Amino acid sequence: MIGIFDSGIGGLTVVRALMKTLPGLRLLYFGDTARTPYGTKSPETIVAYAIEDTEFLLSQGAQIIVIACNSAASVATDILKERYPEVPIFEVISPAVKKTVAVTQKKIVGVIGTRATIESGIYERKIKELDPTIRVFGQPCPLLVPLVEEGWLKRPETKRIVRKYLQPLKVRGVDTLVLGCTHYPLLKPIISAKMGRRTTVIDSSEEVAREIGEFLKQRPDVAARLERGPDHLFYVSDLTPTSQRIARLFLTERIQLLKAETMGYLPLLKGTLGVK
């Protein structure tokens, strides 16, 4: 199975892209809803969570790992690759970066994401590694995740806030805009409308799905071993009506989340947190 993890439900946009690009492959999702979001947490904490998420996916039979969380991709990818050298590991940042470098003509690029992603400077660094002449402008959009999770995808309040966030990038004249957060593809219509036709909007979920497709063409041995079938599995670390509702918004009415059981699951501080 292809195992995908995210801090919460947002990574389902990657699932959606994989279902479209690689139909037939069986998918295994884990959303760490008990500790979501990651974007506001420290690198050390995010790395520890990402290792646990990966362990869970591997324990459930994942043969490939996709880090569908920009915060985790930003700080944990190298550590995971070193820790699991035998597992092909993909993440949502690099494929979007490659595509961006390939399509920008004016060499002026905008990146939107959570505060953590933008402040990490990861997209700018990776873009400049490939082409140092490209100018990159990052814009944190911390209210977009809560707006998406409310289902306010087309409301005037959302449009107004999107307009406010994108204005500085328009002024800079960017011709390519990277959606650096897995929630943002749901706002792509209003983001594209605001940016106008001359701006290419890069969806990191689609790019990572495409990259995995390329990899499997080059590695038929890996592709042959992957499980096939339509019965995807969707696990979360905390199951609530809200996570169900958001999952339906992201993927399909028919999605059924499962609680990652558990026996003793629930991160415990007791006995370890404490005495100064």
Next chain:
Amino acid sequence: MIGIFDSGIGGLTVVRALMKTLPGLRLLYFGDTARTPYGTKSPETIVAYAIEDTEFLLSQGAQIIVIACNSAASVATDILKERYPEVPIFEVISPAVKKTVAVTQKKIVGVIGTRATIESGIYERKIKELDPTIRVFGQPCPLLVPLVEEGWLKRPETKRIVRKYLQPLKVRGVDTLVLGCTHYPLLKPIISAKMGRRTTVIDSSEEVAREIGEFLKQRPDVAARLERGPDHLFYVSDLTPTSQRIARLFLTERIQLLKAETMGYLPLLKGTLGVK
């Protein structure tokens, strides 16, 4: 010390109220920023977290516990009182409920909070226990916490969203509005302005501070044993520039958060989450 815990930084409004109402008493705060927010998580998960938060505060010398988180207050208060019968435990819901019942004249009351708090129906249930003739209208306002944490306290976007949330309560003719979330006191000016002079706005942080003051008057033995001094302690489970920034917004520029150390802290799934 009076120990206060919250899922994150919002409980600092309770700290602020305690500093004003009971100056001189030493305060110990714990914000579970590694797992914030609680409002979107299941009751079982919130109870487990609340027990761990309480254990931490007790291990650091707390003599009184204040649950400064509506989600935890709603689902964990009885369990904590049963588990720690010797510790006086206060929470942010009951004092606001008492005040509300005392001040409403039209007996039409509004409550705003996170989706979890409003869907739990806790305020309505507790108000009706005291006076079944009062009509209670709950309104979830899930975007207000992210807006406050962005520091957008007076922006037009915030005013617009507040107006949208409060409109149904205005239409119902409420004469009393409960701020059922510790973040909302920071929006009190625009909330009060929108509701108008004839609506009393109840701040649960102030009410719990008042109730603790009353308790200490009645129990001078407990009051005498409490530590005094201005050197309050502020712990968080994950320390980031963002949590520092938000803490300054809530309390004072001089606040310094400490990471709750740690040795092995960081909730671990490994070995416990997994095998189906």
